Amino acid sequence: MNENMMNDQTLIVTGGAGFIGANFVHFWIKKTGQTVVNLDKLTYAGNPENLELLKGDGRHHLTVGDIGDQGLVSSLLKAHRPWAIVNFAAESHVDRSISAPDAFIQTNVVGTFNLIHEATTYWKALNEEEKTRFRFLHVSTDEVYGSLEKDDPPFTETTPYAPNSPYSASKAASDHLVRAFHHTYGLPTLTTNCSNNYGPYQFPEKLIPLVIHRALQRKPIPVYGDGLNIRDWLYVEDHCAAIKTVLMQGTPGEVYNIGGNNEITNINIVRTICRLLDEQLSPEVGFSHESLITFVSDRPGHDRRYAINAGKIETRLGWNPLETFETGIRKTVRWYLDHPQWVENITSGAYQKWIQTNYEDRK
Ligand code: NAD
Ligand code: TYD
Numbered sequence: 001m002n003e004n005m006m007n008d009q010t011l012i013v014t015g016g017a018g019f020i021g022a023n024f025v026h027f028w029i030k031k032t033g034q035t036v037v038n039l040d041k042l043t044y045a046g047n048p049e050n051l052e053l054l055k056g057d058g059r060h061h062l063t064v065g066d067i068g069d070q071g072l073v074s075s076l077l078k079a080h081r082p083w084a085i086v087n088f089a090a091e092s093h094v095d096r097s098i099s100a101p102d103a104f105i106q107t108n109v110v111g112t113f114n115l116i117h118e119a120t121t122y123w124k125a126l127n128e129e130e131k132t133r134f135r136f137l138h139v140s141t142d143e144v145y146g147s148l149e150k151d152d153p154p155f156t157e158t159t160p161y162a163p164n165s166p167y168s169a170s171k172a173a174s175d176h177l178v179r180a181f182h183h184t185y186g187l188p189t190l191t192t193n194c195s196n197n198y199g200p201y202q203f204p205e206k207l208i209p210l211v212i213h214r215a216l217q218r219k220p221i222p223v224y225g226d227g228l229n230i231r232d233w234l235y236v237e238d239h240c241a242a243i244k245t246v247l248m249q250g251t252p253g254e255v256y257n258i259g260g261n262n263e264i265t266n267i268n269i270v271r272t273i274c275r276l277l278d279e280q281l282s283p284e285v286g287f288s289h290e291s292l293i294t295f296v297s298d299r300p301g302h303d304r305r306y307a308i309n310a311g312k313i314e315t316r317l318g319w320n321p322l323e324t325f326e327t328g329i330r331k332t333v334r335w336y337l338d339h340p341q342w343v344e345n346i347t348s349g350a351y352q353k354w355i356q357t358n359y360e361d362r363k
């Protein structure tokens with residue numbers, strides 16, 4: 001192959017050592033056999049152990065670095081000549097964005113700008129046929145649409161943006177950059193806005209793995225506010241399949257909402273996990289994990305409800321989730337029970353400090 005040609009068998013994934021990114025790298029290699037060049041800064045949320053099963057597999061290359069590093073991104077593009085870039089890299093936790101928003105602006109806004117800018121330079125130098133085939137897929141969140149009231153219809157792709165946290169505002173800014181690069185330069189972009197994910201390899205700062213971890217340690221399970229906030233939960237592998245569908249079949253310049261049709265209150269999520277743990281661990285008579293539930297003071301600016309209308313990706317591209325919440329949460333609880341070492345490694349050190357910072361002042 002001519003060294004200036006685009007390589008149809010190579011994808012660049014950013015943030016592929018994090019929760020969804022790592023699940024996607026496994027999914028993509030299994031389903032397509034293509035090579036993945038994984039650019040990840042390995043922040044607290046990036047964990048090479050998430051990619052342990054690919055050790056020695058020549059189809060996965062991890063490069064430790066920042067999407068905001070212009071020289072590095074440019075040289076990776078020149079060296080690997082990917083047919084697509086999938087951007088997962090981000091600071092992703094709302095509570096951290098409240099206590100320390102700087103990194104969110106740096107990575108989610110400035111970093112995404114650098115990545116798409118370099119991608120555009122690379123793309124402009126491709127021949128016409130390659131330019132048409134190239135894709136830049138930006139992975140985003142439903143949180144950019146803001147908060148719904150109880151009876152509001154779910155978010156569609158045309159719901160106006162109304163981000164409420166530094167996290168969602170930074171993701172909204174990156175979505176706007178992606179839109180602008182398509183509109184101005186013609187870069188073949190795709191944006192996906194997905195609801196809350198859960199599944200293997202999720203860092204236990206997020207609700208579901210946090211609850212499992214705390215319950216196993218028999219420590220109080222913190223529920224913010226009245227516990228009646230609603231999220232629309234999707235099993236991570238269904239999200240990966242949706243991204244693959246959009247990458248292969250989506251129309252450049254378009255946005256696709258992804259969701260699981262599982263609107264559940266936080267308290268019901270927590271109770272379900274407690275019930276599954278009671279069942280799986282058959283604890284002593286008289287003990288229920290639910291007794292650990294503790295209501296604590298609310299998150300500032302806490303969005304009440306998110307819900308996704310996934311009609312566009314379902315009808316136009318034929319994607320549907322395979323897991324119900326009941327099947328997905330069973331698999332997830334089982335995975336955490338079967339991987340105590342992964343949990344142990346990730347929750348030592350800096351994790352303890354975060355738990356102290358986020359929870360010590362909550363009453
Ligand atoms: P995560 O926090 O688990 O992982 C993020 C990854 O990005 C980590 O591996 C981290 O090391 C890496 N990273 C951070 N800054 C970087 C930088 N400057 N350069 C390179 N790598 C960097 O996040 P996640 O939950 O896997 O989310 C992935 C993406 O999906 C994010 O863009 C997030 O906004 C989006 N999303 C997440 C959810 C969810 O429920 N988790 C839902 C919808 C959308
Ligand atoms: P989270 O997993 O942080 O995702 P997001 O804020 O991006 O939706 O939180 C999910 C829901 O769970 C959210 O309404 C906040 C709530 N929550 C708690 O009640 N207790 C906790 O300890 C955490 C981390 C979250």
